[in-house]
Amino acid sequence: MQDYEDTRLRVRYAETDQMGVVYYANYFVYFEVGRAEFVRNRGFSYNDMEKNAGSYLIVAESHCRYRRSLRYDMEFIVRTRIKELRKRTIRFSYEIIDPSDGLVFAEGETVHVVTGRDGRPRSFAPEFLRSFESDTSAGR
Amino acid sequence: MQDYEDTRLRVRYAETDQMGVVYYANYFVYFEVGRAEFVRNRGFSYNDMEKNAGSYLIVAESHCRYRRSLRYDMEFIVRTRIKELRKRTIRFSYEIIDPSDGLVFAEGETVHVVTGRDGRPRSFAPEFLRSFESDTSAGR
Amino acid sequence: MQDYEDTRLRVRYAETDQMGVVYYANYFVYFEVGRAEFVRNRGFSYNDMEKNAGSYLIVAESHCRYRRSLRYDMEFIVRTRIKELRKRTIRFSYEIIDPSDGLVFAEGETVHVVTGRDGRPRSFAPEFLRSFESDTSAGR
Amino acid sequence: MQDYEDTRLRVRYAETDQMGVVYYANYFVYFEVGRAEFVRNRGFSYNDMEKNAGSYLIVAESHCRYRRSLRYDMEFIVRTRIKELRKRTIRFSYEIIDPSDGLVFAEGETVHVVTGRDGRPRSFAPEFLRSFESDTSAGR
Numbered sequence: 362m363q364d365y366e367d368t369r370l371r372v373r374y375a376e377t378d379q380m381g382v383v384y385y386a387n388y389f390v391y392f393e394v395g396r397a398e399f400v401r402n403r404g405f406s407y408n409d410m411e412k413n414a415g416s417y418l419i420v421a422e423s424h425c426r427y428r429r430s431l432r433y434d435m436e437f438i439v440r441t442r443i444k445e446l447r448k449r450t451i452r453f454s455y456e457i458i459d460p461s462d463g464l465v466f467a468e469g470e471t472v473h474v475v476t477g478r479d480g481r482p483r484s485f486a487p488e489f490l491r492s493f494e495s496d497t498s499a500g501r
Numbered sequence: 502m503q504d505y506e507d508t509r510l511r512v513r514y515a516e517t518d519q520m521g522v523v524y525y526a527n528y529f530v531y532f533e534v535g536r537a538e539f540v541r542n543r544g545f546s547y548n549d550m551e552k553n554a555g556s557y558l559i560v561a562e563s564h565c566r567y568r569r570s571l572r573y574d575m576e577f578i579v580r581t582r583i584k585e586l587r588k589r590t591i592r593f594s595y596e597i598i599d600p601s602d603g604l605v606f607a608e609g610e611t612v613h614v615v616t617g618r619d620g621r622p623r624s625f626a627p628e629f630l631r632s633f634e635s636d637t638s639a640g641r
Numbered sequence: 642m643q644d645y646e647d648t649r650l651r652v653r654y655a656e657t658d659q660m661g662v663v664y665y666a667n668y669f670v671y672f673e674v675g676r677a678e679f680v681r682n683r684g685f686s687y688n689d690m691e692k693n694a695g696s697y698l699i700v701a702e703s704h705c706r707y708r709r710s711l712r713y714d715m716e717f718i719v720r721t722r723i724k725e726l727r728k729r730t731i732r733f734s735y736e737i738i739d740p741s742d743g744l745v746f747a748e749g750e751t752v753h754v755v756t757g758r759d760g761r762p763r764s765f766a767p768e769f770l771r772s773f774e775s776d777t778s779a780g781r
Numbered sequence: 782m783q784d785y786e787d788t789r790l791r792v793r794y795a796e797t798d799q800m801g802v803v804y805y806a807n808y809f810v811y812f813e814v815g816r817a818e819f820v821r822n823r824g825f826s827y828n829d830m831e832k833n834a835g836s837y838l839i840v841a842e843s844h845c846r847y848r849r850s851l852r853y854d855m856e857f858i859v860r861t862r863i864k865e866l867r868k869r870t871i872r873f874s875y876e877i878i879d880p881s882d883g884l885v886f887a888e889g890e891t892v893h894v895v896t897g898r899d900g901r902p903r904s905f906a907p908e909f910l911r912s913f914e915s916d917t918s919a920g921r
Contacts, residue, residue, distance in 0.1 A: 374518055374677065377518050378519070408713060408714050434687065514817065526666045564705075
């Protein structure tokens with residue numbers, strides 16, 4: 362399996378601001394959509410993790426660099442990767458890519474900590490780690 | 502106590518769209534802020550209702566008429582009223598008002614149903630009804 | 642051409658609230674996505690209309706009835722129709738549908754007025770009217 | 782004048798997610814509100830800059846570290862500072878603070894580039910630099 366996941370989206374009017382571009386916070390929504398698809402396509406879902414395993418992926422850190430303006434109605438790709446996987450934390454990286462020329466609109470990272478229902482950090486379930494370690498084995 | 506509640510807000514950049522005005526769905530966020538303050542100032546809060554009483558105010562219907570453009574950085578008032586209170590439903594009305602001249606940017610309504618944790622309709626708690634009946638006694 | 646347009650979407654985490662369901666204002670975002678696709682698939686786009694024709698579709702009214710809870714990660718269809726087309730106004734109707742059983746999560750309407758760059762009402766361009774009149778000819 | 786600006790806000794229902802906390806992207810909306818107030822209280826506004834000076838503050842980078850959960854209806858303070866001011870870039874830092882105990886919910890930074898209407902980088906207006914240099918003179 363390739364070590365990244367591409368999700369194709371289109372900018373909504375709701376996501377623009379009066380400057381005529383995507384409002385800067387909304388890139389993190391795109392990252393979330395990419396991250397969810399990445400996880401789902403490896404057999405997991407946030408809902409399963411939250412409801413069945415009682416595990417929550419709490420965001421500890423987020424970061425975005427904006428390169429080019431993304432505008433209303435434009436189509437783009439969210440390319441999601443796992444950059445680092447540890448016992449209790451996972452770091453995803455993202456690129457927002459123009460499908461027509463491969464140029465990058467924005468790129469970013471998020472770091473997540475696994476917690477239980479009580480909000481305390483815990484370790485990832487072994488099957489979760491196994492599913493994702495192939496994505497990180499390339500030493501990216 | 503007056504039968505309406507005024508909440509003063511200012512338009513955020515995040516709430517505008519590329520037309521340079523507040524995106525139409527965000528008026529419902531303003532309505533929510535007004536509704537929460539209305540309820541809070543009568544001794545209730547959504548959190549109390551949800552956590553202690555196990556009561557949820559589910560939205561059943563929402564409506565907005567847009568009269569004049571509301572733009573970035575403008576200050577405005579959300580004027581919230583109870584339009585109708587029944588055993589299991591409550592209808593709020595809202596006006597988004599220009600504090601400088603009293604003109605109306607938008608006006609709307611929301612209808613809510615009380616449910617328990619199981620999602621089933623239930624009646625309002627008696628103390629809730631007592632607190633709000635004075636707001637509706639004027640036969641508005 | 643069929644007189645409605647179906648757009649398939651999936652609920653984002655960003656769109657949920659602490660009740661675990663889609664926040665009520667976000668249905669209007671879904672309506673916007675459906676409306677944009679409806680218009681795009683008939684050869685128009687908001688961007689063209691705004692930039693080339695100098696025409697803006699200002700929202701005059703919006704309405705939604707919520708029937709069943711839509712939750713995180715659920716897939717759904719936005720079914721968009723033109724309910725009424727006049728010289729200066731257009732009324733869209735929407736249904737948010739469960740693709741697995743056809744049941745309706747929510748339904749709503751929006752009314753739009755055409756204006757020029759100056760914000761004044763104007764008439765639709767003839768080619769716009771021609772493109773959409775077949776969608777309304779069934780007397781829906 | 783103090784070198785920071787405190788803006789008091791309250792968490793809206795719209796800003797929570799199904800985990801019962803503020804959705805991670807919304808902290809950047811809070812940063813924006815703090816930044817706008819910081820600039821406004823020094824005699825500028827985004828609107829003036831955009832309309833009169835034809836200057837746009839484009840976001841080049843954003844970052845947030847999440848320390849403690851911020852929940853619905855909680856009041857909090859956005860403390861905004863200028864961390865660095867150069868001829869063409871400005872770096873703001875933010876803390877989201879619990880007013881009851883001074884503890885930090887989250888902290889972050891944004892970097893902005895000044896551009897003209899054509900999207901090209903330009904220098905800040907001299908009066909803008911003068912207004913803000915006192916905020917950065919402490920060598921923070």
